[in-house]
Amino acid sequence: MAVNFAYKYLEKIIDQDDINQAYSDFEKAVKVAEHFNDFFINVAKDIGNNTPANNNHPSVKKIHENKTATPQLEFSAISNEFVDKQLKKLNIKKATGIDGISVKVLKLAQPVITKPITELINMTIKSATFPDKLKEAQVVPLHKKNNVLDVGNYRPVSILPAISKFFE
Incomplete structure (x- = not known):
């Protein structure tokens, strides 16, 4: 109810073209935000899926040789x-x-x-x-x-x- 009253009041003092432009700008900003969001969500989705693990690589062997028991974390x-x-x-x-x-x-x-x-x-x-x-x-x-x-x-x-x- 209050929003409706405020809109009707603003409609009287603000030019309709300004309201339409503000709404259009808002829609564009939402589209840009959604585009970034889609990109950031999906950019790393398949990283490592196509790369087989090479357990014979010297660095991987060294990691396995030096691997020790994980200590219990206490806070x-x-x-x-x-x-x-x-x-x-x-x-x-x-x-x-x-x-x-x-x-x-x-x-x-x-x-x-x-x-x-x-x-x-x-x-x-x-x-x-x-x-x-x-x-x-x-x-x-x-x-x-x-x-x-x-x-x-x-x-x-x-x-x-x-x-x-x-x-x-």
Whole structure:
């Protein structure tokens, strides 16, 4: 209802051609985003499928010779002091993740959020479960070189929530 009212109001003050152009621009942006998404999803799908393993290669043999038992990974609880120190080290120039919480906000809120972040990390360690929301990333295409119109000249960069850095 409110959206309908707002649209009718905007329709009176904004030229219909401007609305149509904005909608057209939006549709184009969506198509570009979908094109990058399709490319990034499928680009590595078949890597290694057509290459048979060469177990007789000297480097592969050396790896097998030097292979030892994998040690058991153990994580211990972290302290408020550790989280406090890590908060101070964060680079405020890093991009804001999909959660919308910037590094600057985390640093400003440091006195209040140190203990809850510590508890959250320790619960994660204890349960051996990484929060799903911290796995979500905004994927941005970063141009590498050459023709900007060729999606193959871009690489995907995942921008994770700043708070997920503590879990690394």
